[in-house]
Amino acid sequence: MKEFHILLAKLYPLFEGWTNIPRDFTDMFYQEFWDQYENISLQTNKGIEFLEKYCSFIQDRLTIEKEYASKLRRLAKNYQPKKKEEEDNEFSSCQAFRNVLKEINDLAGQREVVAESLEQRIAQGIQVLSKTLRDERKRCLNEGTSLQQTLTAQLGALDRAKRNYEKAFRESEKAVDNYKKADMDLNLSRAEVERYKNIMTAKIQQSDDAKNEYANQLQKTNNLQQQHYSTLLPTVFNRLQELDEKRTGGIREFIIGTAEVESAVAPIIARCMEGIVKAGESINEKEDSFKVIERYQSGFTPPTDIPFDDLSKQNPDSSQDSRVLSSHFTVKGTISTRVKKRPAIFSFFGSNKNSLTADGQKEDFSDLPPSQRRKKLQAKVSELQHKLNQEIATRDGLMKMKMVYESNSSLGNPMTVEGQLNESEHKMEKLRMDLKKFQGYLESANQIPLASNSPQASRNYIQNGHRTSRHSNGSAEDHNDDGEDHPDDGGSLSSSASPESGLGTSHTSLPGSGQGSANDNPIGEDGYDDTEPEVLQPLGTCRALYPFEATSEGSIPMIEGEELQVIEIDQGDGWTRVRRANAINGGWDEGFVPTSYIECTLYA
Numbered sequence: 001m002k003e004f005h006i007l008l009a010k011l012y013p014l015f016e017g018w019t020n021i022p023r024d025f026t027d028m029f030y031q032e033f034w035d036q037y038e039n040i041s042l043q044t045n046k047g048i049e050f051l052e053k054y055c056s057f058i059q060d061r062l063t064i065e066k067e068y069a070s071k072l073r074r075l076a077k078n079y080q081p082k083k084k085e086e087e088d089n090e091f092s093s094c095q096a097f098r099n100v101l102k103e104i105n106d107l108a109g110q111r112e113v114v115a116e117s118l119e120q121r122i123a124q125g126i127q128v129l130s131k132t133l134r135d136e137r138k139r140c141l142n143e144g145t146s147l148q149q150t151l152t153a154q155l156g157a158l159d160r161a162k163r164n165y166e167k168a169f170r171e172s173e174k175a176v177d178n179y180k181k182a183d184m185d186l187n188l189s190r191a192e193v194e195r196y197k198n199i200m201t202a203k204i205q206q207s208d209d210a211k212n213e214y215a216n217q218l219q220k221t222n223n224l225q226q227q228h229y230s231t232l233l234p235t236v237f238n239r240l241q242e243l244d245e246k247r248t249g250g251i252r253e254f255i256i257g258t259a260e261v262e263s264a265v266a267p268i269i270a271r272c273m274e275g276i277v278k279a280g281e282s283i284n285e286k287e288d289s290f291k292v293i294e295r296y297q298s299g300f301t302p303p304t305d306i307p308f309d310d311l312s313k314q315n316p317d318s319s320q321d322s323r324v325l326s327s328h329f330t331v332k333g334t335i336s337t338r339v340k341k342r343p344a345i346f347s348f349f350g351s352n353k354n355s356l357t358a359d360g361q362k363e364d365f366s367d368l369p370p371s372q373r374r375k376k377l378q379a380k381v382s383e384l385q386h387k388l389n390q391e392i393a394t395r396d397g398l399m400k401m402k403m404v405y406e407s408n409s410s411l412g413n414p415m416t417v418e419g420q421l422n423e424s425e426h427k428m429e430k431l432r433m434d435l436k437k438f439q440g441y442l443e444s445a446n447q448i449p450l451a452s453n454s455p456q457a458s459r460n461y462i463q464n465g466h467r468t469s470r471h472s473n474g475s476a477e478d479h480n481d482d483g484e485d486h487p488d489d490g491g492s493l494s495s496s497a498s499p500e501s502g503l504g505t506s507h508t509s510l511p512g513s514g515q516g517s518a519n520d521n522p523i524g525e526d527g528y529d530d531t532e533p534e535v536l537q538p539l540g541t542c543r544a545l546y547p548f549e550a551t552s553e554g555s556i557p558m559i560e561g562e563e564l565q566v567i568e569i570d571q572g573d574g575w576t577r578v579r580r581a582n583a584i585n586g587g588w589d590e591g592f593v594p595t596s597y598i599e600c601t602l603y604a
Contacts, residue, residue, distance in 0.1 A: 037148065037233070041141055044240055047247050048133050054251060055126035058118055058258070065115035072108035076101045091288045099279035103272045110265040110272070117261040122254050129250045136243050144236040151228045154221045161210070161217035168203070168210035175203035298369030303545060307561050364441040366574045369596070377442040384435040391431060395424045538565040540602035542578060548597050556580070556591030558598075566602065570595040 079101060081094065175196075182188050182196040365376040398421050405414040542564050550557040556578070558564065567590065568577035575592040582589050 037144060040237065040240055041144075044137050044244050047244050048130060048137065051126060051133070051247050051251060052130050054254065055123060055130065058123045058126065058254075062115040062118040062123065065111050065118065069108040069111035069115065072104055072111065076105045076108070090291055092282055092284045093288055096279040096283045099282070100276050103275040103279070106275075107269060107272045110268050113265055114261055117264070118258065121261065122257050125257075126250070126254060129247070133243055133247050137240070140236050140239045140243065144233065147228055147232045147236065151224060154217075154224045158214075158217040158221040161214040165207070165210035165214035168207040172200070172203035172207035175200040294375075295372075297371050304560055362574075364438075364444075370445065373445050374442070377438060377445055380438050381435065381442055384431055384438060388428065388431040388435060391424060391428045395421065395428060398424060536567040536577075536579075538567055538579065538603075539569060540566045540600055542566050542576070542598040542600040544593075544597060545599055546597045548593055550591065554592055556589055556593065558593055564593075564598075566600055569600070569602070576600070 079097075081098065179193075179196040179200040182193045365373045368376060398417050401412075402414045402417045402421065405412045405417065544558040544560050544562045544564070547560045548555075548558045555575075558578075558580075562580070564578040564580045566576060567579050570576045574595055576595045576598060577590065577592050578598075579588050579590045581587075
């Protein structure tokens with residue numbers, strides 16, 4: 001556009017010169033151009049063509065502006081954060097980028113305003129002016145052509161009258177000469193001389209008539225020519241001059257108008273630029289780093305040094321089991337291969353394995369590290385509490401409405417609110433149940449300690465006012481503060497989905513475990529035989545990545561780096577059943593440990 005404006009600036013004086021001609025110089029204009037009618041006609045046509053060319057330039061430019069605005073909008077839309085990326089929006093850099101996209105979208109809107117203004121104010125104005133100028137020029141040219149034709153016709157009549165006069169004059173002179181010769185000739189009779197005289201008189205009369213006609217046509221031609229060049233043609237020239245001045249002045253106004261269109265949106269564009277700068281300045285790299293730490297911290301501590309494995313002191317039973325390691329593979333985390341159905345005594349462990357959220361996570365977020373699980377559960381509890389408060393407020397509003405209707409039946413029927421109240425009560429009850437459930441999840445998550453730096457961390461914990469001590473054989477004893485024994489609540493068996501729920505029934509009722517008996521678990525209740533419990537064959541081995549504090553029945557503690565046997569793999573609930581040799585009584589300890597705390601090596 002800049003180059004075109006430079007070109008117009010160079011061409012503008014060629015047309016602008018006409019606009020500087022005062023009205024007093026119309027005669028001078030006529031004197032200079034009185035014989036340049038055709039050139040003036042061509043010049044005005046070129047001027048209008050130039051105006052239409054400038055209109056084409058404006059239309060091409062507004063097309064570019066529209067395409068630019070459309071592409072800016074498409075660009076901002078394509079880079080809008082997707083729904084699955086919403087969790088990244090908390091970073092200041094992501095928020096700044098979203099603000100930049102908003103400013104880009106606003107910038108596209110201003111380019112659309114420019115295009116619309118150019119189309120309505122400039123392009124349409126040029127088209128109207130061009131049509132007006134062409135119509136006016138056509139009328140002027142038609143009038144000028146008519147004047148030229150009239151003058152030409154009068155000049156033709158004058159020329160014919162002059163030729164007739166010249167011919168009649170020559171014939172009259174010849175007739176006079178013939179009469180003089182006949183009058184001097186003595187041989188001619190009187191009658192013949194009289195005939196020559198009559199011819200001479202007729203020719204002289206014709207010559208006089210032709211002379212009078214010529215004089216008359218000459219006078220008419222001179223009058224018409226004088227009127228043509230002094231009044232009629234200058235009037236046409238003046239209109240053509242005004243037409244061209246109007247075109248030139250229009251170009252000036254349109255060029256200035258394009259600049260005004262740009263200037264009108266310049267402040268808004270400047271504010272968009274300021275918004276982009278402010279978005280850039282709002283980025284806080286330290287804050288973003290802290291948010292990354294908060295998001296991905298697991299709560300685990302780095303592993304300690306790997307202990308030396310002295311094979312000479314290895315347990316003979318373990319060495320015997322290791323002979324089946326013909327081939328193996330190592331997996332970390334949850335093992336999806338299912339080997340054997342877990343006994344029914346812990347059937348509620350997997351009760352949530354199919355309860356997945358929309359993003360594929362478990363309902364209780366047990367597949368997340370401890371810190372992340374707590375954060376998710378706290379957010380869920382806060383969300384449910386907020387919804388419950390809203391529903392309570394809705395219920396209270398409906399109750400007030402019902403009381404008003406009951407006090408004044410003209411305002412409404414109280415029964416119309418009854419259905420809404422019942423629905424609200426159902427929603428509140430469901431929200432209370434969900435809130436209680438997730439509060440239980442959160443309490444369970446808070447009871448799972450983070451990894452300890454000390455392998456000899458205390459194995460005692462306080463839960464529900466009872467102290468539980470985990471013995472080396474996997475059994476547990478509950479004591480309250482006054483030393484009296486209290487049995488476990490029988491209803492706690494179905495109140496949790498993890499071994500951390502404070503179970504009162506041991507899962508490790510195997511030979512040599514020191515727990516339970518055949519009479520404690522009848523056939524069909526837990527899947528064990530009441531006479532001879534099934535001894536599970538090891539499926540592989542595992543190594544503890546982090547120390548684990550067993551805080552409930554069914555789980556066993558482990559220290560970092562400890563080797564155990566895997567007797568039942570994770571079935572989707574985040575727990576793996578393991579076994580270790582008990583050096584005190586020569587038996588075995590069995591229980592569950594978190595799958596994310598161990599690294600498993602299964603036999604082929």
